[in-house]
Amino acid sequence: MKCLDFTSRIDEYLDDQLRPENAEAFRNHLARCPTCAEEADAVEGLRRRAARLPQSLDPPQDLWPEIATRIAAERVVRGRFGRRALMAAAAVALIAGSVVTAYLVGRSQVGTTVENRQIIENDPSEIVLASFQELGVADYLVTRSGLFGALEVRSGDLSPETLEVLMTNLKVIDDAMEKIAEALEEEPDNEFLMKQLAAAYRRQINLLETAVQLPAEV
């Protein structure tokens, strides 16, 4: 046995996890190698000392009042989620108008009511971008900008009505994301909110992709 093996398996040795023949080799090495013998002593001593640390330490101040406040805030709203989270969910659910319906309706009524509509790409707020970062979605801005760019190119092909519904829905989703991101700032580990943000993201990207692929109507 080499000294290196010894170091990497010392815990298995101390925990009696080695097979008998390996444990035997371990003991033989210990008897011959003062360096490893010293190492084993030191590790064992440190482990024993660490295991003796008090299991319980009182916090410097009572943590209950803050916990009680947070729990009470949750109880105000039925279920486990705060009012803001429910509003965020409601906002996403509100995305009613279908861009495909608008497209189909728009085709039959080209140029009737709505004035020329432009593609306006609003930049998502810092707080929304930060939320996506925290959740590991690094390419949100790139994906979004890419699709807006593609839409810009297609905008001349779509009727004002279709563009109107499209822009309204994009705005609703942007606003929903904003609300969810704000709520996430306060409750960063709220899985419900993460799912809502994911849902809003999926809807927005789907919407943009659908719009980009609509056949020319004007």
Added chain:
Amino acid sequence: METIATFPTDVAPPVAVMTEANSSDRGKSGLVERAAAGDVEAFEELYRANVGRVYALCLRMAGDPTLAEELAQEAFVRAWQKLGSFRGASAFSTWLHRVTVNVVLGHRRSTIRREARVRPLGDDLPRDVAGREAGTAESIDLERAISSLPDGARKVFVLHDVEGFRHQEVSHVMGIAVGTSKAQLHRARKLLRKALTS
């Protein structure tokens, strides 16, 4: 487009095996049920019985008293939210311990860090510890040395040598390779021995 498939809704990995159930939990199953049904007073009793253990774990793993307080609070709030999923297969304290480990390891994603991390571990740690009967001179030295370890090495050391996790479990909860866990532990011990003998 299925960009969304990897969205991390599952925040932290579960702890594989936990050692050590608190035997005093046995008579408290009524409390847990009441708390799960929304009884705040019952939950406060559970808090009183467990806060020391939760705070000790947070303090040692975070290495920062202010952050430890916030993490401990977060752990109890999370426990409250998840009480419905506590099945009673383990003791409540064991389950809470697991929730706490997940909160501490998951806190990088949270905003807590941004504000709380500024304060370095100063001399207030030994004072906090010294204020307790349990804090012997020997344990105070070790606590202080642990708090000065680099983040990864400290977490591995606390889980392995203080909490009694095996490398497999450390690897699982921290999302690192077993080899990394061993290397971090080796590094932690080397640094601790140096700090404790100087």
